Amino acid sequence: MAGLFLGIVLLALAFWMIARQQKQQRDRAALRLSLTQIRLLRQLIEQVQRHRGLYYGVLSGEASLEGRRWSVHQQINQVLAGCREHLPSLHWYDSWHEALGYWERIEQGEFLASADQMLLAHNDMIRLLLETVQALANRNDLVCLGRLAPQAEGLWLELLHNTEMVGQSRAIGTGIVANRQNLPIWRAHLASLSAQINEQCYAALARLVSDPELRDSVSQPVRVAEEALDALLERIRELLDRPDGSVMKSAEYFQTATQALSAQLVLVDMLLDRLEQRAIRAD
Numbered sequence: 001m002a003g004l005f006l007g008i009v010l011l012a013l014a015f016w017m018i019a020r021q022q023k024q025q026r027d028r029a030a031l032r033l034s035l036t037q038i039r040l041l042r043q044l045i046e047q048v049q050r051h052r053g054l055y056y057g058v059l060s061g062e063a064s065l066e067g068r069r070w071s072v073h074q075q076i077n078q079v080l081a082g083c084r085e086h087l088p089s090l091h092w093y094d095s096w097h098e099a100l101g102y103w104e105r106i107e108q109g110e111f112l113a114s115a116d117q118m119l120l121a122h123n124d125m126i127r128l129l130l131e132t133v134q135a136l137a138n139r140n141d142l143v144c145l146g147r148l149a150p151q152a153e154g155l156w157l158e159l160l161h162n163t164e165m166v167g168q169s170r171a172i173g174t175g176i177v178a179n180r181q182n183l184p185i186w187r188a189h190l191a192s193l194s195a196q197i198n199e200q201c202y203a204a205l206a207r208l209v210s211d212p213e214l215r216d217s218v219s220q221p222v223r224v225a226e227e228a229l230d231a232l233l234e235r236i237r238e239l240l241d242r243p244d245g246s247v248m249k250s251a252e253y254f255q256t257a258t259q260a261l262s263a264q265l266v267l268v269d270m271l272l273d274r275l276e277q278r279a280i281r282a283d
Contacts, residue, residue, distance in 0.1 A: 031279050034140045037086050038133055039272060040079060042160060045129050046265060047076045048103075049167035052122035053254055056171045059115035062178035062250045076103070093135055099128035119171055126164055133160065142275060152211035155204060156271035162201045163264045166232065169193040170257030173239055177250040187240060194236045201229055201264070208267065218267065225263035232260040 054069035080103070083090065090096045102125035105111070111118040134157065137143050143154035150158070172190045176183075209215055209222045235256045238248065 031140050031142075032276070033086075033089065034136045034142070035272060035276050035279065037083075037090065038136055038142075040083050040086065041129055041133050041136075042265070042268060042272075044076065044079045044083070045126055045133075045160070045163070046261075047072055047079060048122060048126055048129070049163065049170070049261065050258070051076060052119060052126070052167065053171040053174050053257070055122070056115055056119045057174040057178045057250050057254065059112070059118055060175040060178040062174070065174075065178075065250065065254075073107075090132070093132045095128040095131040095135065099125050099132065102128070115175060119175070122171070123168065126167070130161060130164065133157070152208060152214050153271050153274055155208050156268045156275075158204050159208075159264050159268045159271070162197075162204060163261050163268075165193055165197050165201065166229075166257060166261045166264065169197065169232065169236060170254060170261065173236060173257060174250050174254045176239060177248060177253050190236060191240055194233055194240075197229060198233060202226065205267075218270065221263070221266050221270065225260075225267060228260040228263040232257050 051069060051072045054065045054072060057065045058069055080100075102121055106118070106121055106125070111121045137154075137157050143150045143157050145151045145154055169190060172186050172193070176186060176190065205222045205225055209219055235248065235253055239253065
């Protein structure tokens with residue numbers, strides 16, 4: 001009788017271990033899928049941010065940017081095509097559907113009558129894409145990583161959010177240079193963005209490079225990111241100091257801001273790579 005009882009216990013334990021292993025495998029597969037989706041959304045955010053800056057410049061009078069804008073427009077549609085295979089899982093996020101709705105309206109030319117309305121439509125689309133990324137990160141614990149507070153490797157999400165401050169400063173500054181108007185509302189907004197970048201972007205970089213495990217691998221790209229932010233903030237100061245906005249060409253300002261944004265994204269990608277490697281090692 002004791003032997004039978006022991007056999008039942010061992011059999012139950014074996015079933016439990018198999019079920020646990022299968023759940024861990026499903027969780028790791030879900031994690032890898034979410035990382036793939038986050039990478040696609042990160043690419044989409046980058047291209048929509050770029051499209052916003054170019055379109056705002058075009059609608060503000062800088063016709064020379066139209067060729068680049070159309071090229072980025074095509075790239076956005078290519079990234080969206082890559083997202084199609086993930087539609088069954090992205091379907092559950094309302095923010096994803098709302099973001100797609102904004103892109104359809106942008107493509108249909110709904111906001112062409114106003115550069116400001118076009119800018120705000122892009123802002124809303126990017127906000128919704130960031131909300132989708134946030135939801136995917138929360139679902140898979142990709143920020144706190146099993147701890148109570150965000151971890152250094154989880155700073156990728158804060159860095160991605162910070163790109164939007166840089167991206168908005170790129171769009172608004174490009175528009176100001178393009179139309180040479182420096183409207184008070186946009187000058188004030190650009191000054192506010194400059195203060196936010198100065199306060200928040202450098203702080204995230206400092207936390208990242210202070211982590212002992214990451215310091216060696218991120219110190220050089222963090223330095224590049226800091227220098228790119230320095231250059232952007234200097235451009236913004238020059239722009240705001242000249243009421244007529246004639247201190248530089250719109251393409252020059254756009255490029256300076258793009259370098260600052262790209263440097264942030266390099267770090268985002270590095271941290272996502274580390275999370276992906278961690279998931280692979282767990283298999």
